Amino acid sequence: MKSKLLFVMPSMHCGGAEKSLISLLESLDYSKYDVDLLLFKREGAFLSKVPSEINILEAPQDYTYFDMPIKRALQSFLKENKFHLIFPRIHAGYLFKTEKNRARCDQKVWPHLSKALGTLDKEYDAAIGYLERSPIYFIIEKVNAHKKIGWIHTHYTNSGMDKMIDHPYFKELDHIVTVSDECKNSLALQFNPLLSKITVINNIVSPDIIKKMASESFKDLQINKSTLNIITVARLCHVKGIDLAIEACKRLVEKGVSIKWHVIGTGSMEENVEYEKMVKELNLEDSFVFLGIKENPYPYLRMADIYVQPSRYEGKSIAIEEAKILAKPILITNFNSSRDQIKNGYNGMVVDVTGNDIAQGIYRLFKDEQLREEYIKNLNKESLGNEREVDKLYQILA
Structure with a gap:
């Protein structure tokens, strides 16, 4: 029975x-x-x-x-x-x-x-x-x-x-x-x-399922190869550090980086309005884009140059594990369980939980193609399925 x-x-x-x-x-x-x-x-x-x-x-x-x-x-x-x-x-x-x-x-x-x-x-x-x-x-x-x-x-x-x-x-x-x-x-x-x-x-x-879904196409996004494309998958809230991501984006734009930072996810109505207002006040409408909820986020992850998780704390982020499976250069903040997911300097980068440190880490990855390739190579060596x-x-x- x-x-x-x-x-x-x-x-x-x-x-x-x-x-x-x-x-x-x-x-x-x-x-x-x-x-x-x-x-x-x-x-x-x-x-x-x-x-x-x-x-x-x-x-x-x-x-x-x-x-x-x-x-x-x-x-x-x-x-x-x-x-x-x-x-x-x-x-x-x-x-x-x-x-x-x-x-x-x-x-x-x-x-x-x-x-x-x-x-x-x-x-x-x-x-x-x-x-x-x-x-x-x-x-x-x-x-x-x-x-x-x-x-x-x-x-x-x-x-x-x-x-x-x-x-x-x-x-x-x-x-x-x-x-x-x-x-x-x-x-x-x-x-x-x-x-x-x-x-x-x-x-x-499941790596097989994620890679299969990542191969699907999307029509609502034009990818400019001359632009640094960043993806974050997170709820729009203080805990997930969306304000830190916006601050980091502003610092990168001020450094002259051509950037498109896409965020997949949503929050409460108040939180959505708050972050949209912050983006507008900092004149980042062309650089920091809210995509809302996507039932299949993996094609967007696939196109990213860098995956960034700017959280103040996490239990264990599924989005980070999915970015690892798709072998994306990853930058995350030093939340309590960060070491459960990323070995700093080996398969990704862990930075302090500030907008400035996030920006500095992204800038280093942007400038250092060899470092990005090293992270990708090490991620491809890992056995990441845990069904x-x-x-x-x-x-x-x-």
């Missing part, structure tokens, strides 16, 4: 955890597992990439009231006689306005949001909250499963999360999975009594 698995995620919007989930689901042995996927919102660019073997459950209807303007939500409650949700939504609205730390806000909102989410009737062999915060809280409180697994995709110490909120939930988990040794060390520092529960399962990347990481999950599930 097949084991019954449940994965829980907020949505399938374009992000590292969502991409990681797709790769994991593509690697599962469906002769052994029946798999359900619960999304709080059944939407996102990666929704179409979910394997056909997956049963996507109906999204909890009342979740949407916590994702819309409060006035509209309260009007809906009165119309639909959902009076029990009025005070939870008011409390959540207060937190959305007053708690500036996004991660901590999500944690504090959960007790109110949970009142809008019913329990699942089905019993599972294992339930997997595939992202920190609400997916993990959900499987603890709302799911009947023999094993409960929480997946942490970030460096916990730098995440802004409150460990006092997470600790009671983490205690209830049978396993805590994270994506790199550095992320495990961070979790161990914060939750040392739970160390025996923590396992590293690296994000799965068998899924075996670690099988061991946990056994």
Whole structure:
């Protein structure tokens, strides 16, 4: 008899955890597992990439009231006689306005949001909250499963999360999975009594699939070979260092470098406007370009002269691993888990987390063709596929 698995995620919007989930689901042995996927919102660019073997459950209807303007939500409650949700939504609205730390806000909102989410009737062999915060809280409180697994995709110490909120939930988990040794060390520092529960399962990347998708063409971009073409794949937010990238671009333009820096990804409406405004104020409209979300970013990666990850911190960046597979000269910042991904001076460059250092590193790569070729040669020597990481999950599930 097949084991019954449940994965829980907020949505399938374009992000590292969502991409990681797709790769994991593509690697599962469906002769052994029946798999359900619960999304709080059944939407996102990666929704179409979910394997056909997956049963996507109906999204909890009342979740949407916590994702819309409060006035509209309260009007809906009165119309639909959902009076029990009025005070939870008011409390959540207060937190959305007053708690500036996004991660901590999500944690504090959960007790109110949970009142809008019913329990699942089905019993599972294992339930997997595939992202920190609400997916993990959900499987603890709302799911009947023999094993409960929480997946942490970030460096916990730098995440802004409150460990006092997470600790009671983490205690209830049978396993805590994270994506790199550095992320495990961070979790161990914060939750040392739970160390025996923590396992590293690296994000799965398939060189064959990435190279095949990279060979596809694109029509929305003209590549000028006389221009330095840079690609960054990241959410538009402070954590990913988009402001640092814009500053670095300005410094390079001032040095006389002809540059096109393309960013694939998006952020909140406020963040999108903020960075577009910054680009305009610095007169970089022709040099720093936001491409938005691309379901297939690999052709853009393929055309890049340099891949740059300007993050302030990362768990383990899938985009960096993909750039390695496509053998791009890579520059990343010295976030906590950077050494898990790049050997500085061997297969890429690691610089300090400032716009000036990013610019200096790019300028050195731009000027030194031999250095770029050395990085490419060393990347081509590496064995970068890790599809068998899924075996670690099988061991946990056994």
